[in-house]
Amino acid sequence: MHDVVITGIGIISAAGEGLEVHLDALTAGSPRTDTETFAPYPVHPVAVPDYDKQIPKKSDQRQMEAWQKLGCYAAGLALDAAGVKEDAQLKSRMHLIVAAGGGERDYAVDGQILTGLRQAENSGVFLNERLMGDLRPTLFLAQLSNLLAGNISIVHGVTGASRTFMGEESSGIDAIRIAHARIASGQNDIFLVGGAYNAERPDVLLIYEMGGFLWKKAHRPVWERPAEGGGMILGSGAAFLVMESREHAQARGAKPLASIAGIVSDRSRREPGTIEKAVRRQIDALGAKPDVVISGATGIKGLTDEEQRVLLDVLPNAAIHATSDVTGHLMEGQAPAGVALAAALIAREQSNEALVTSVGHWRGEGAVRLIKAN
Numbered sequence: 001m002h003d004v005v006i007t008g009i010g011i012i013s014a015a016g017e018g019l020e021v022h023l024d025a026l027t028a029g030s031p032r033t034d035t036e037t038f039a040p041y042p043v044h045p046v047a048v049p050d051y052d053k054q055i056p057k058k059s060d061q062r063q064m065e066a067w068q069k070l071g072c073y074a075a076g077l078a079l080d081a082a083g084v085k086e087d088a089q090l091k092s093r094m095h096l097i098v099a100a101g102g103g104e105r106d107y108a109v110d111g112q113i114l115t116g117l118r119q120a121e122n123s124g125v126f127l128n129e130r131l132m133g134d135l136r137p138t139l140f141l142a143q144l145s146n147l148l149a150g151n152i153s154i155v156h157g158v159t160g161a162s163r164t165f166m167g168e169e170s171s172g173i174d175a176i177r178i179a180h181a182r183i184a185s186g187q188n189d190i191f192l193v194g195g196a197y198n199a200e201r202p203d204v205l206l207i208y209e210m211g212g213f214l215w216k217k218a219h220r221p222v223w224e225r226p227a228e229g230g231g232m233i234l235g236s237g238a239a240f241l242v243m244e245s246r247e248h249a250q251a252r253g254a255k256p257l258a259s260i261a262g263i264v265s266d267r268s269r270r271e272p273g274t275i276e277k278a279v280r281r282q283i284d285a286l287g288a289k290p291d292v293v294i295s296g297a298t299g300i301k302g303l304t305d306e307e308q309r310v311l312l313d314v315l316p317n318a319a320i321h322a323t324s325d326v327t328g329h330l331m332e333g334q335a336p337a338g339v340a341l342a343a344a345l346i347a348r349e350q351s352n353e354a355l356v357t358s359v360g361h362w363r364g365e366g367a368v369r370l371i372k373a374n
Contacts, residue, residue, distance in 0.1 A: 003373075
């Protein structure tokens with residue numbers, strides 16, 4: 001088995017760009033919050049970067065949706081940090097795994113169709129005709145999840161095999177898990193892995209509010225929300241990691257930030273007590289004894305308080321931080337962002353061992369154990 005190390009990280013969110021601002025935000029309190037645009041639902045808006053730095057062609061930027069631009073930008077930051085941005089030969093065999101959602105809506109077309117349906121004699125025929133006529137092929141393609149991977153390949157030249165995982169928080173944890181397994185087994189030696197999310201969209205807020213998942217009050221830290229009814233505050237951002245075997249990193253003279261010692265994922269039923277059992281089981285399976293926990297908790301009542309009880313019981317001496325208190329909840333990008341923060345703390349020598357948790361708002365939970373890369 002090969003050791004798996006992290007050699008590059010790119011992250012952008014409401015906290016800003018890069019590892020330093022995100023580590024500072026761990027103890028800074030509330031991230032930037034927009035309480036007006038989508039009232040009564042607060043969101044954590046991304047600190048919009050200068051996209052020209054990582055996506056130099058304006059034509060590339062114009063054809064990307066916001067979440068694609070964020071992901072492509074963070075991927076470029078990770079490649080820069082790993083020292084591989086200018087190595088075309090290496091990037092030609094670098095594999096790519098992206099955790100992505102379902103793309104963004106054309107609100108003007110949606111509104112026109114919904115308005116027209118009210119007067120249509122045959123709603124089915126009307127809907128089919130409008131969908132075929134109003135959704136141009138280019139618009140349809142722009143909504144495909146794997147377009148983020150395609151844009152990363154085009155813009156940054158990462159042209160090894162690529163995979164796109166869908167499934168909200170689960171896709172983020174499993175993207176890292178699959179890359180880790182393939183590197184550890186010797187099937188591949190270097191991956192670019194991550195996820196991106198745009199929370200500043202009325203359609204996603206509608207979807208999650210229909211499920212009763214959103215927080216509708218003034219900002220409160222993640223761990224305090226369950227006592228007041230619970231809920232998540234979505235955030236816009238992206239996080240990408242360059243993962244490789246220790247031997248591969250050493251051969252090219254790269255200094256690892258941290259080593260991924262283990263990763264597990266599961267899909268427990270959302271019934272009282274199941275999350276508490278699942279998190280406890282995953283900590284045991286990893287043999288984790290961290291001094292720092294980076295939790296992907298949502299703030300949703302039942303899930304968040306169960307996880308907190310386990311962490312306080314099993315890991316009473318660990319410092320516990322919530323990723324959402326730094327970035328907002330990034331859905332597909334939540335687990336990659338948590339691993340990025342944990343690896344940065346280890347690289348800064350503020351931790352010897354860290355545990356990252358990811359309990360999904362609806363399904364899926366996972367944990368990652370990181371240690372110093374001696």
